[in-house]
Amino acid sequence: MHKDQWFxxxxxxxxxxxxxxxxxxxxxxxxxxxxxxxETVTQKTSTSAAKAPKADVPPYMAKxxxxxxxxxxxxxxxxxxxxxxxxxPLAKADFVLGDKTRLLEIIFKGSEAGLKVNNSExxxxxxxxxxxxxxxxxxxxxxxxxxxxxxxxxxxIEEVASYRAAxxx
Ligand code: HEC
Numbered sequence: 001m002h003k004d005q006w007f008x009x010x011x012x013x014x015x016x017x018x019x020x021x022x023x024x025x026x027x028x029x030x031x032x033x034x035x036x037x038x039e040t041v042t043q044k045t046s047t048s049a050a051k052a053p054k055a056d057v058p059p060y061m062a063k064x065x066x067x068x069x070x071x072x073x074x075x076x077x078x079x080x081x082x083x084x085x086x087x088x089p090l091a092k093a094d095f096v097l098g099d100k101t102r103l104l105e106i107i108f109k110g111s112e113a114g115l116k117v118n119n120s121e122x123x124x125x126x127x128x129x130x131x132x133x134x135x136x137x138x139x140x141x142x143x144x145x146x147x148x149x150x151x152x153x154x155x156x157i158e159e160v161a162s163y164r165a166a167x168x169x
Contacts, residue, residue: 058142061143064143067132067139068144072140075124076088076089080148083124085122086122088118088122089117089118092148092149093150095115095117103141103145104159105163107129107140108167111126130164134157137155138156138157141155
């Protein structure tokens with residue numbers, strides 16, 4: 001940039017800044033000022049949001065809910081009830097609440113075994129989701145173990161990682 005032009009710009013900025021300061025009483029409102037105000041407001045909101053006391057919800061619930069919506073919901077439905085005769089329910093299902101390794105096996109490898117869940121079989125097949133990351137699988141597994149009326153110990157990232165390592169051997 002040419003030196004003169006640079007100097008002009010600096011003067012312009014300085015004058016703008018000065019007028020903003022001097023004419024704060026409402027009769028002057030430049031775009032810059034408005035933008036600055038908006039910034040202060042958003043800053044305030046985000047700080048207060050960060051400070052707001054969150055209900056005692058473990059972090060995997062939000063992550064797991066997101067993955068559940070993206071990946072599992074189409075078949076297992078929003079309430080985890082599945083689709084009668086087609087997709088097995090996750091609510092009150094022993095495969096979800098019971099042994100973690102068996103649950104991980106289903107999530108990693110899927111199943112076309114025709115599992116008997118809550119006294120029924122389901123015609124559809126369950127694809128495997130081993131391509132998801134350890135944290136994603138841990139979150140969604142923990143989420144389904146603690147949603148739809150289910151309550152069971154969460155699955156940790158370490159447990160998923162060691163399961164993955166074991167099936168790679
Ligand atoms: C394409 C449809 C489909 C998708 C998507 C799907 N599932 Fe399944 N799922 C099924 C079917 C069908 C079965 C029953 C399989 C069988 O009978 O062998 C099943 C079974 C299961 C089971 C064991 C049986 C039970 O109901 O407890 C679990 C646990 C499970 N799915 C979890 C998940 C999770 C977690 C996701 C998302 C990461 C997911 N599924 C995505 C169709 C699906």
